[in-house]
Amino acid sequence: MALDDIYDLSNLKNHTEELLFRIMEEELEKISDEDVCKCEDCVLDMVCMSLNKLAPRYRVSLMGSIYSTAQDGEFEEEVRNAVLEAVEKISLNRAHD
Ligand SMILES: [Zn+2]
Numbered sequence: 437m438a439l440d441d442i443y444d445l446s447n448l449k450n451h452t453e454e455l456l457f458r459i460m461e462e463e464l465e466k467i468s469d470e471d472v473c474k475c476e477d478c479v480l481d482m483v484c485m486s487l488n489k490l491a492p493r494y495r496v497s498l499m500g501s502i503y504s505t506a507q508d509g510e511f512e513e514e515v516r517n518a519v520l521e522a523v524e525k526i527s528l529n530r531a532h533d
Contacts, residue, residue, distance in 0.1 A: 451493040455512060456486060459519050472527045481531060486522035490515060 439445065460483060464474055472478075493511075 447497045448494055449497040451495055452490050452515065453487060453492070455508070455515050456483065456490070456519065459512070459516050460486070463516070463519050463523060467523070472523060473530055475532075477531055478526055482519070482522040482526045485526060486515070486518040489518045489521075 460479070464472070464479070
């Protein structure tokens with residue numbers, strides 16, 4: 437029997453991913469649509485590239501919701517740097533014309 441048949445694995449949250457989605461949104465909003473392609477292909481490439489550079493931080497959301505992201509200034513900076521690097525690399529090397 438599969439693990440996810442026995443346990444509710446949907447309570448597992450990757451904090452890195454949640455933080456990264458928020459920061460990616462912030463950074464893309466700052467850039468004009470003319471400077472960077474924001475189509476689904478490009479943005480998913482940016483998300484993949486930056487997530488792969490960072491260590492995942494899994495937690496169980498029921499307990500983990502107590503943690504504040506505010507204590508994470510240094511990690512947030514690391515995530516932001518990975519996001520900015522990915523945005524630059526992907527926009528210079530689009531997967532499409
Ligand atoms: Zn694109």
